[in-house]
Amino acid sequence: MEDPGFVRGLCRVYAAMLFAYPRDFRLEYGAEMQQFFHDRCRELVRANSGCSAWFRFGMRNLMDWIVSTVREHRAAPRQTSGARKLIQEWAVTLLLFLFVTTTMVQAYVVPTGSMENNILIGDHMLVDKVGFSNTGNNWTSYVLPNRQVKRGDIIAFRYPQDVRQTFVKRVIGLPGDHIQLQNKQVIRNGQPLEEPYAQHTSTHADDDRDNFPTAAAPAAFANHVQDGEVVVPPDMLFVLGDNRDNSLDSRYWGFVPRDYLVGKPLVIYWSYDGSTKDFETWNIEHLEDVALHFFTKTRWSRTLTAP
C-alpha cells in the first residue's frame, strides 16, 4: 500500500526529531522508532481517521518526544572522551571570551600622546563597555551597575570622522553646557575651569586651539555657537585631550554623539615605551624591540593602574 504524501512528510519530520535524542540511544533504537511511528501512521490511515484523531496522535507524540528526550539525556552517561572534553571546554572558553570582549570589556592600545601626562603612548588598557548607562542600548545596562557620563570623565569613543578608530579624551561639556577657551583657559558656563590634569607644552596662543570658538571653527559648530560660546546640543559630548596643545579633539572636528561612546578606560594592563607608529600599525621592528627590551622598556609603575 502506498502511503499518502502527508504520511511520508510526517515520517521525515519524525526522523529529524530523533536527532534530539542522545547519539547512542538514536543509533540503537532510532530505526525501530521510525518503524513504530510509520506503523502507527499506517494504522490511522487504514482506520480512515479524521482530523481530531491525527491531532491527538500528533500531540501525544510531541509529549512523548519532549519527555523521553529529556529522560534519555539525563540517563546518558557523560561523554568523557579526552578529545571531546577538550573541544567542549575550549568552546565554552571561546564563547565566554567572545561574550566578555564584545559586550563587557575590550582591550585598546593608545598610540598618541593627546592625553599626556595621564595616558601615555604605549598604554595598553581595558575599556569597560558597560559602565556608562545606555551605551549603545546594551541590555547589560539593565543588569550591571552603571552611571551617567559626568564632566571630567575620561572616555573611549568612536572617532566621528572615522568610526574605525577609537579615541580616548576627557569630557568637558555635557548637553546644554556653554564652552569657550580664552588663551588656553577653558570657561564652562561662565566659570573658568581648574584643570590640574591638563598640560600645556607651548606658550604661544593659537586661534581655534587656545581661543575657541573663532570664526574659523569647524562647520560642525556652525549652528551651535551663541555669543562666542559653543553650546553642546542634546545627546552630544564635548571632549578635550589633557595634552591640550597637541590634541586632536572636539575643537577640531566637533561633538561626540552619545551613541559613539564605547566606555570607560578601566585599567592599564601593560605600558610599553614606544612611538606612535609602533602602536598604530603592526611592524616587525616593534616586535623585535619588545622581544629585546620587554623588561627595561615596560613602564612597570603604570602596570595595573587606573588611567
Add this chain to the structure above:
Amino acid sequence: MPKPDLLPLTPPVFHILLALADEERHGYGIMQDVARQTNDALLLGPGTLYGCVKRMLAAGLVEESDERPDLELDDERRRYYRMTALGRDTVRAEASRLAGAVSAAKAKLGLAGGK
C-alpha cells in the same frame, strides 16, 4: 528472585512485561497489546517505549529474540523482545503487590468486591 529495588514498577514497564508474558513481540506489537490491556488508557509513544525497553534490557527483565514469528509483517528494522525468567518473577511480584494494594483500598473504602 526479583531484585527488590526494581519494585514498584512504573506503569509502562509493568504493562510492557505483561504484553510479553504470552508471546514475543516487536515494539509496535507491544504498544498495541498495552493499549488492549488498558482500554487505550495507556498509549505508549516510541520514545517512552524504547526508553523503557533500554532500561529493561539493562536490568535483565527482557532480552532480544532471534526468532521472527510475524512473517507477513516482518521487516528487518524490527527487533523482537521476550521476557526473561527474572522479568516473569518481577511482574508476578508487582502483580501481587498491586493486588495487596487493591484489597487494602477496598477495605478502607468499603467497596464491594467486583461490583
